[in-house]
Amino acid sequence: MGIVLDLTNLLTKPIGSVEKFDIRESVQFPKEEIDLVAPIEGQITLTRLDNGIFANFDLKTKAKFTCARCLKEFEKELDLKFEQEFYPETENQKEEKEEGNVFFFSPVKKQLDVTELIRQELILKIPIKPLCSPECQGIEK
Ligand SMILES: [Zn+2]
Numbered sequence: 001m002g003i004v005l006d007l008t009n010l011l012t013k014p015i016g017s018v019e020k021f022d023i024r025e026s027v028q029f030p031k032e033e034i035d036l037v038a039p040i041e042g043q044i045t046l047t048r049l050d051n052g053i054f055a056n057f058d059l060k061t062k063a064k065f066t067c068a069r070c071l072k073e074f075e076k077e078l079d080l081k082f083e084q085e086f087y088p089e090t091e092n093q094k095e096e097k098e099e100g101n102v103f104f105f106s107p108v109k110k111q112l113d114v115t116e117l118i119r120q121e122l123i124l125k126i127p128i129k130p131l132c133s134p135e136c137q138g139i140e141k
Pocket of ligand 1: 069
């Protein structure tokens with residue numbers, strides 16, 4: 001499925017309130033994009049702002065890559081440490097959402113879906129030339 005945070009509690013609290021979420025979720029993205037072989041785990045800390053939510057991500061997972069030199073498959077741990085602001089979703093903002101740079105939460109459902117953001121951050125982490133080790137000698141002759 002995905003990683004969806006329940007904002008029921010945070011949205012009733014005053015501005016500046018903080019809530020931590022422990023995450024351990026198996027998420028599958030299209031394999032041609034990134035092949036995760038471990039759950040996404042760690043912590044997401046949300047802070048309520050007057051006009052939105054500030055999120056601090058401290059997560060890790062593992063993905064399978066194919067070495068660009070020897071063509072062997074190997075697994076590599078990926079750290080996901082980043083920050084992002086989210087704004088309350090309204091009808092007018094539906095179009096902006098398509099742009100992909102602005103992220104929203106649903107004040108009606110009181111949910112924050114971070115799956116798409118995590119997908120984008122993971123894709124940024126994919127090495128252009130993945131190597132099983134820096135000393136990889138390539139295909140044996
Ligand atoms: Zn290799």
